[in-house]
Amino acid sequence: MSSTSRARLGEEVWKTRTDKINAELVTLTYGSVVAQLCKDLDGDYAEVNKQLDKMGYNIGLRLIEDFLAKSNMQQKCANFRDTADVISKVGFKMFLNITPTIANWSSDSKQFSLMFDENPLADFVELPDDGKAQAELWYSNMLCGVIRGALEMVQMQVDAHFVNDVLRGHDTTEMRISLVRYIDDEMPADDE
């Protein structure tokens, strides 16, 4: 499947098979979750990042099923570059109606970056000015967990984390995704 037909697929799924929800509702709900975490964890932003990632992971485990059902992907991705393309053009398109740009491939084609030109989760947001949040909090960290969880269910172990965020004053919002390994269908240890 070519890159353009994937874009068309994403568009089609978004238009015909996705239940829409008001954008502000999503933004404010996600915002409340993050803000409440920050409060509950007493400004331990490293821990907030971790919790967001964990929540996202649990979402990803479930979301991949929905993704596969709605997108009707017939064949497996041939390589990691294909996977990246599908994540951006079908996955993000279908759930958030955005298409992050894929950039900065490593030479071994195992690492790439998703550049978010827009981020519906982060509308209105200004990080608290406590001297720490700007340096430690990855506000949209849930997205990393989602990708990690979803790919794990399709036999790919990846590491995903943000490296830049406009909320911190960077020029772009960039998520780095690296393939750790393909998970073989493992048999349970004492399977006869």
Place this chain on the structure above:
Amino acid sequence: MASAPSIPVIAVIGKQNNPIYIHNSRLPLPSTSLTTSLDLHLLLHSTLDVFDARLPQKTADQDFGLLFAIDERLAAYGWMTNTGIKFVVIVDQGFSGSSGLSSRGGGLGGAIRDADLKPVFKSIHTEYIKLISNPFFDHESTEMVKSNKFSKAIAKIAEAGIPGVY
């Protein structure tokens, strides 16, 4: 010689009449009634009485129009949302003489119609909504707002002046 009307001051005042944000680009202004920053605060205080006095007669409309004229140059206009947040805009008509009364007619404050301020208030309201939609915004805080985004947006509105009035 009349110069274009401008907006030197935009103030946002909370439900409890607590100041939330005051944008002040060039006050105190010499040769007006506002010569010290204390004057400005007193003036904003007195606008609150006008809001209170007019409130019983108000219907759903949020536009309070001209609250009062301060002197030959300055006039205060008000807007109150249904949640009790008040926006006060002080307009500098920039008259240097009585010839400034423009062809748009009217006497003091007549060069600007109440309706001219509507888009200004609308954009202030929009920025205010964005400000409070920030999940880290503390609604219980009694301190003044310190938000870069908001400050910039308000400064921009003030700079843009009143659309359609020159």
